[in-house]
Amino acid sequence: MRRLSLSGRLALLFAACTAVVSLLAGVLFSRASEAHFIELDQQLLDSKLMTLRSALQGASDIQRFAERKHQLQAELNHQPDLALRVQGPDGQTWFDSAANLSMPAPMDGNLHSLHDADNAYRVYSVALEPDNPHSATLTLMLDITHHQHFLQRMQHLIWLTVGLSALATAVLGAWAARSGLRPLRRMSEVAAGVSASSLTQRLPQDQMPAELANLARTFNDMLGRLDDSFQRLSAFSADIAHELRTPLSNLLTHTQVTLTRPRALEDYREALHSNLEELQWMAQLVNDMLYLAKADHGLLTPRREALELADEADMLLEFYAPLAEDVQVSLTREGTARLNGDRSMLRRALSNLLDNALRFTPAGGRVRVSIEETPGGLRLSIENSGTGIAPELLPRLFDRFYRADPARREGSSEHAGLGLAITQSIIRAHGGQIHCESGSTWTRFVIELPTRG
Incomplete structure (x- = not known):
């Protein structure tokens, strides 16, 4: 499998970061909304509780409660999303406008959530007379189904937002990464175009981002060193040919002149001695060049x-x-x-x-x-x-x-x-x-x- 490009990696990283941030923001918003609804429900139930206690004041037994039942019913008719259950001190149910809800709520003065097949309720159970230990119990049940629908829609919206944000960020991130990495592609193009005949190309350092300016400077310095080394190598090769041309020409000319006609033995001896001097110089030159080649390759190891x-x-x-x-x-x-x-x-x-x-x-x-x-x-x-x-x-x-x-x-x-x-x-x-x-x-x-x- 091909390795994922740097642009692709950055795009995926951007998308992942955006998705995580969006998800966290959505979860926090959802929790904050739920807490806000709970606070509103608590305030609403507290206000209704004051009204119901006022309507049922003095209903310490079932007979007195029956006398005030019509007032209670009239009050509940104004609140279609509110149900009430009244239980006597002995647990006997005096009134129940939500008979279909069989699950009793505990009387601890806190809000609780209750769900049935289709609806959701906020349940609030308190004493009718707080100072009377033998008081009847009021259980208020507020229909919060519309709250739940809102929260569900919001969660769906959050997931949709997370997905769309990740997708949009991936696309925009790929474009941004590709644009941002253009200097690297330029460096690659320059490197691909480097050859023995084109070592003069340089990267424009002043156009590079701050993160790549030092790399571009190092790359240009490398090209400069390569150019200098190649120029020196070319000059070295030319110098070798230049140095060897004259002695070789002398050897050829002197030998050809010597062989143009028969000569005395002493003339041949003198010619050979002259050629020997040139050959010795050439041999010394080759030995010096080999010595320098060993030094260039780190093979010149001194004895201590x-x-x-x-x-x-x-x-x-x-x-x-x-x-x-x-x-x-x-x-x-x-x-x-x-x-x-x-x-x-x-x-x-x-x-x-x-x-x-x-x-x-x-x-x-x-x-x-x-x-x-x-x-x-x-x-x-x-x-x-x-x-x-x-x-x-x-x-x-x-x-x-x-x-x-x-x-x-x-x-x-x-x-x-x-x-x-x-x-x-x-x-x-x-x-x-x-x-x-x-x-x-x-x-x-x-x-x-x-x-x-």
């Missing part, structure tokens, strides 16, 4: 061991010292901290940052590694002097194949623009963050890592 960051930084600075000496750049390190992390991965990340710093530091500049402990972990920064990076370029520094240097050479066998992306993946795998800060004469990469992983 106790590391002294000062020692690791000193080792890398010693490795880069000859290169720094050649380009007249000073290398320094400040501070120390301990960390549980993967030695080889962190060395690779720091090596990428130091290599970048040396390449973009002018002669006579300096590169400084700073390590300090923070309340939540540690902070490691690598700062170099030189021309700063434009603020609009900072968010893209960690994109794959992105190189801020506009003079970069296509297909460079040294730098493919993956170093910072790999560094960011390594830092994130350790639960940390990396960002870049830059001024007019300096650039600083800041790494923040938790001390416990």
Whole structure:
């Protein structure tokens, strides 16, 4: 069976609520009407009782009652819906205008209801002389059949109203729910229309109800992230083709030229060495791409061991010292901290940052590694002097194949623009963050890592 739609559920819920409220209101009105009729009947019987007591005053025995019977009969003739039964102190019936009613009413001074086949009565039984313990008993019986008919008609009307109200509410509720859920259908249409070529659609948040505005905002944010990820993926694919085109073209051209005519063995050896350099660069590029793919899928799991960051930084600075000496750049390190992390991965990340710093530091500049402990972990920064990076370029520094240097050479066998992306993946795998800060004469990469992983 198909599940009931949300509009149908809301319509049924509205109908059920309306039916319950209408029924409760009808029951309360019916009870209030019945109580009102009882109160009116009590008032009417009390007024008639005063008249009857006045007409029967002094009728303490059956002879005296017989003397006043004609007055009693005349009074009853004016009240066709009122019947009277008079019983003596010994229970003997002196007068009975409702002989067809065989059920006696108790004498407790309260109203009681009495029903026969066709009629309903309100019965009121009291003493003729309240102060006389041997007084006769008056039982007044008021015909309330018309009251009962009214209450029955009202009950039928209540049920009819409940049914019609529920039906009308169901129809109107379905329409209202369908109208109210139109933004959800719009969201469904937008979601159905989302594809690789149409990620620019957005929901109009200002036209959404307050309850759906946050959902629409979240949905639009999701579409924005998908669009950004798809654009990055498209750019990534284009960058891969761009990076591989030049070395492949070089390999093909160089090989074809070499094979155009017979050459000396040394020429073939030189050609193979040249091709080997290009192939090694391509192999490194593929390995870096696989490394980043593992990081994207959460497969980059660092091994944890106790590391002294000062020692690791000193080792890398010693490795880069000859290169720094050649380009007249000073290398320094400040501070120390301990960390549980993967030695080889962190060395690779720091090596990428130091290599970048040396390449973009002018002669006579300096590169400084700073390590300090923070309340939540540690902070490691690598700062170099030189021309700063434009603020609009900072968010893209960690994109794959992105190189801020506009003079970069296509297909460079040294730098493919993956170093910072790999560094960011390594830092994130350790639960940390990396960002870049830059001024007019300096650039600083800041790494923040938790001390416990």
